[in-house]
Amino acid sequence: MRALTELTGLVVPLDRANVDTDAIIPKQFLKSILRSGFGVNLFDAWRYLDQGEPGQDCSQRPLNPDFVLNQPRYQGAQILLARENFGCGSSREHAPWAIADYGLRVLIAPGFADIFYNNCFKNGLLPIVLPAEQVERLFQETFAHPGYQLHVDLVKQEIVTPAGEILTFDVDAHRKLCLLNGWDDIGLTLQHLGEIRAYEAQRIIDAPWLFS
């Protein structure tokens, strides 16, 4: 997993509530056997004017000029500003895969759906929950200032605005550690290698039928 300690990045504002995983990555793309390459289909139904199908060359498709991700001023954004209950719906991990593949690293919203929130951390994304008024203010500032950037510092758990204002956020200690170090859960679990082996060794004696 890619580590994340701090970054200064362009902010793109997605101004709607209850964005579900079907909107993030529509179901026709779930037949893919890959973990990568979903970025071109992120928000597919909103982003393009035609009907998206797996395996298309998306560079030839007509873009929806009204969709925020398509606006020139937001190209290269690394921070997504979103509204309440982002990522609701199915548990598909294709949603965070698509977001990360697109190039986003940090998501800021007043709230995220549970499973989606978990899935983000497994894929090098930092979802940050801020009070609704703060999120609202960030939306207004982003709209008002082309090129609006935020500095996100995971070590200090703070966001610094261009005006120098500091917004602090909470994050689970275990998840923070993983993200800072780029450890995926697997890497972390393998630190308990000795314990897993010891458990197995005892288990083979106690319940040999499980190992045949």
Next chain:
Amino acid sequence: MSGQTLYDKLWQSHLVHSEPDGSALLYIDRHLVHEVTSPQAFEGLRLAGRKVWRATSAVAVPDHNVPTLNREQGITDAVSRLQVETLDRNCAEFGIVEYGMNDVRQGIVHVIGPEQGLTLPGMTVVCGDSHTSTHGAFGALAFGIGTSEVEHVLATQCLVARKSRSMRVWVKGRLGVGVTAKDLALAIIGQLGTAGGTGYAIEFAGPAVSALSLEGRMTLCNMAIEAGARAGMVAVDQATLDYVRGRPAAPTGSVWEQAEAWWRTLVSDEDAQFDCEVTVNGSDVVPQVTWGTSPEMVVGVTGAVPDPDDMSDAVKRSDGQRALNYMGLTAHTPITAIAVDKVFIGSCTNSRIEDLRAAAAVLKGRHKAASVKLAMVVPGSGLIKRQAEAEGLDKLFLAAGFEWREPGCSMCLAMNADRLEPGERCAATSNRNFEGRQGAGGRTHLVSPAMAAAAALAGHFVDVRDF
């Protein structure tokens, strides 16, 4: 100190490591794998240069994408074919046993696990599929996981988990004639609601549960997830042992004795405390039919489509109205006045031999109504199909105008060619009646196999107890 619940015992016997904050490493005994949620997990292993920790703990089977007709011609849909071929390749590369599409042991992942004895009491069983709760019927701790977790289990044989709260659903009395585990499951979901079990591991217990066959217990645990619970389970008893004994992967000889001694302890202690207790009277349960787009939208066959205006809160009212619009139904319509276009008998909920026998018994010597466009039976596995044919059930189905298909998930989720057309109404023995689940615009009514068979004969829902 009070005694332990079955869930406590299963949890504790699989703890590898626990953190002060409550998160734990849980050892996984059995990992079932299918083609839809595994390709990226295997790719992840390859990218990180990791090996599979214990390949013999995993067994794979393609089920979601496989065709149920003309299988010898292979899969015509190129994208589906690639997903199945990828599973074949991954299993070969990582040394995992796979029951390929044309293996007689192939079938729905949650059907073949118990059938082969791959699911045993006391195990932790996981699969990248929410209906993994099915395997809890054996006194196992079984739950669905996401793709990153599939990779995690492949690489470490463990899962990072937090203990759920415990709930016991006590079913007193006895199910009446013509009332099945499916009806009980739907009635329980109707009572709890689809989020009623969220955050809980549910143990089903009581005389009406003990009286169920293992097939029936699987149906019940299968639908625990539709009540929001990740895991459902039933304590081990003589019926469990009788079902497991002699299965291909079950222990034998002195190892069996050793296993049995432990398995017999897999019951909740008399003085165990549950975080939540719910009681249901099994004797009151009548055959159930769902009317809406969520499994909790269910009524007895003797009832009528409810009126959203009578519902307690605003959210339920608007959900109910939206569901009625989608389903093309009006409030107060008697359930038995609802005509069906198609009938689907299958899925990991109801495709085992007992289910097929129950449906065939209703159909015997009769023919489906002319108004029913398609009635199909999709056995849960190749072995169930073979057994049904040995019992002559296929003949009964064919004579009744049903199609007799090859095993797989089929029209439960319509990822293969089997699906509803927009507006079509289906009596289905599966587990989800979500919008579009069986095909865009399709309308699903969840019922038991016997109720589905009866609906095929009448052309509309009928009370199977009157047959």
